[in-house]
Amino acid sequence: MTTVFRWGIISTGKIAAVFVKDLRIDPKTRNVDDVVHKVAAVGSRSLETAQQFIQSIAEGDPSIKAYGSYEEVYADKDVDGIYIGTPHTYHYINALDAIRAKKHVLCEKPVTSNAAELRALLAAAKQSGVFFMEAMWTRFQPLPQAVIKILETGELGNPVVVHADLSGDFNIQNIPKTHRIIDPALGGGALLDLGPYPLVWAIMALYENPRNELAAPSISASMLKTELTGVDANTSFTLTFPKISAQAILSCSINIHPTSPGVTIRCEKGTIRVAVPIYCSKSFQVEYFGEQGKVVRKEEKMFDYIGHGMHFEADEVVRCVRDGKAESALWGHDKSLLEMSLFDEVRKQGGYSLPPGVEKVV
């Protein structure tokens, strides 16, 4: 049976456009027959912007309602679930409003500004009886699933060290100080914007390892802040998982181009290298060791699919809602909570406080 899910889109920025384009791909062309996504409404702070967005991103589809406020989308009875693509520091209030209107929610990463905001949202979602998920799209793509499968076979032995980095040159010297990537009021900086991706690889390779029994790692972090606005331009953090004797060495930067491989998973009997961009990589290599760590076999795996890759997380939302689940088994509330708790600790160790009033729950 096919489930039709009616999405309300909150905001009209860059990533909302990518998400809407992926939703509009005919599911049959990607061999999906149990889920149909319908973009039912788009809400912006300006009606004209919402209308322009529908015109340019959705070919002016007359069935999509344009609203000049987010509240009207939450109130629309023809909307089943809300996608939130606003800047980080608005996620909490936007998600709370959607949840209180009893809508299911898929909220962009990082899911909130801190762990306290997320705890409040999870309590509200439970009270409203709605599904809630952070839009950690990487977790649902075919390549990471294949990497996890290889790790699970045990052929490479235990993972010992994970290196992961996500960097991007945002030309920070020449962009307005109000750009979300460097504005502290919008949660600017490398950690909150890019940090979720090296972290998701550490979570997949180490935290999810059955021997780890979902034990939270300890953390040691360092942040280098830009004089421009005081946000972190470069952040590194090491996670230690004592139960499995493994570490993840993670980093992110907003003032340098990425380098490949973006992720290296070093195991006792081999190494996995994941090509950039690590949030939607299309290829990885596996090296198998013989005696003395000598490489005896190499494999390269390539992936391709229609669209940008955000439809995988959207499918997950619909299937979970259809099956009456409050959270996803792949990227559940525990993982978002771990992420936000670790980021709180990184910011504490790195001396990065958001401006007063930005964090709505502390």
Ligand SMILES: NC(=O)C1=CN([C@@H]2O[C@H](COP(=O)(O)OP(=O)(O)OC[C@H]3O[C@@H](n4cnc5c(N)ncnc54)[C@H](OP(=O)(O)O)[C@@H]3O)[C@@H](O)[C@H]2O)C=CC1
């Ligand atoms: N999953 C992924 O691959 C990606 C995720 N992201 C995440 O998505 C979120 C948005 O990023 P991105 O799309 O690049 O951001 P943009 O700046 O392009 O868009 C943000 C949108 O949010 C709305 N908005 C509401 N309040 C504000 C405000 N005070 N200042 C600016 N915009 C506001 C605006 O829409 P309107 O005017 O219509 O109300 C705006 O267009 C971030 O949290 C980011 O981490 C970003 C890029 C990639």
Ligand SMILES: O=C1OC[C@@H](O)[C@H](O)[C@H]1O
């Ligand atoms: O999620 C993201 O992935 C790609 C980056 O360029 C972007 O800034 C970030 O928000």
